Amino acid sequence: MAYRLPPLSTLRTFEAAARHLSFKKAADELAVTPSAVSQQIKKLEAWLGADLFLRLPEGIALSEQGAAMLPGIRAGLDNFAAGVEQTRRPRAFDLTLSAPPSFATRWLVHHVAGFAARCPDVAIRIASNPDNIDGPRTLADLAKRQATPGLTSGEVAIRFGEGHYPGYAIERLLQPEYVPVCSPAVLQSGPPLRTPADIAQRVLIHDEMIPAIDKRPSWRAWLHRAGVVGVDAERGPRFSNSVLVHEAVLEGQGIALVIRQHVESDVAAGRLVIPFPISLPSLYSYFVVIARGDIDKPVVGRFRDWLRAELTSPRTGA
Numbered sequence: 001m002a003y004r005l006p007p008l009s010t011l012r013t014f015e016a017a018a019r020h021l022s023f024k025k026a027a028d029e030l031a032v033t034p035s036a037v038s039q040q041i042k043k044l045e046a047w048l049g050a051d052l053f054l055r056l057p058e059g060i061a062l063s064e065q066g067a068a069m070l071p072g073i074r075a076g077l078d079n080f081a082a083g084v085e086q087t088r089r090p091r092a093f094d095l096t097l098s099a100p101p102s103f104a105t106r107w108l109v110h111h112v113a114g115f116a117a118r119c120p121d122v123a124i125r126i127a128s129n130p131d132n133i134d135g136p137r138t139l140a141d142l143a144k145r146q147a148t149p150g151l152t153s154g155e156v157a158i159r160f161g162e163g164h165y166p167g168y169a170i171e172r173l174l175q176p177e178y179v180p181v182c183s184p185a186v187l188q189s190g191p192p193l194r195t196p197a198d199i200a201q202r203v204l205i206h207d208e209m210i211p212a213i214d215k216r217p218s219w220r221a222w223l224h225r226a227g228v229v230g231v232d233a234e235r236g237p238r239f240s241n242s243v244l245v246h247e248a249v250l251e252g253q254g255i256a257l258v259i260r261q262h263v264e265s266d267v268a269a270g271r272l273v274i275p276f277p278i279s280l281p282s283l284y285s286y287f288v289v290i291a292r293g294d295i296d297k298p299v300v301g302r303f304r305d306w307l308r309a310e311l312t313s314p315r316t317g318a
Helices: 008-020 023-030 034-048 064-088 101-118 138-147 184-188 196-201 219-225 242-250 260-269 298-311
Strands: 053-056 059-062 095-099 124-128 155-161 168-174 177-181 204-207 255-259 285-291
Touching: 008 023, 008 034, 008 064, 023 034, 059 064, 095 101, 095 298, 101 124, 101 155, 101 242, 101 260, 101 298, 155 298, 168 298, 177 260, 204 242, 242 255, 242 260, 255 260, 285 298
Parallel strands: 095 124, 095 155, 204 255
Antiparallel strands: 053 059, 155 285, 168 285, 177 255
């Protein structure tokens, strides 16, 4: 449709002058001079063939024609502004990733730049959420997510658990292993750590991040695997968050069982050491979990393929 309109600058000037009932205030708002506002109004009045303002000794007032035209002009300018803002508004995240805190902190943030470099057109949001570890509310949380789908272009959850997620497309990414780690200072001070039995002389740190007690990494299980008996495997501080466990180890507070992939960068940099090569397989695995409605979205497929390749790459040690 072809619109027969006066110059839009005159309409904007008219709305400002009508709102303030002052050419001077309108000029201040529009960053022009009062005479420029007056000229714009005269130009619009000439185009319309009608006076829009009454010029009075004490100032200006809207004429009958001006008062009748103002609501439509104001609504039109509001629509213009809304249309422009919709275009200028930052785009919604193309890909939302949620993961357990330890995986997000110790692995994902160290590697996701590779995906961003490969797919610079994808905007990424990362959420760290302990609900992505299997627990008593797992099925209820997943059902809630299905009932309130996200508005972004794609959502991917990385879960740590047993893989029973009805209604979702799932893929096992990795069954990690736990290894004992400590700081170099711990290794170099106190009684020597020559054999696994020497751990009896050191502080054992316990990770209680996993809600199910029987699924947590256990010093008792590791000692049994190492052939060590007669050690109190329950002593030592306990932390409810794997991130806290990692910080405690870095601070030299003791030895902890941690997922190997979570400490590779620290070991490579010499911040942590693995005193014994004996590992304990995790009873949980990492799964990529995707709602059925998102499974065919290109951005989701691109991330899933990258994640799979990155976790199995010799570079990452996974």
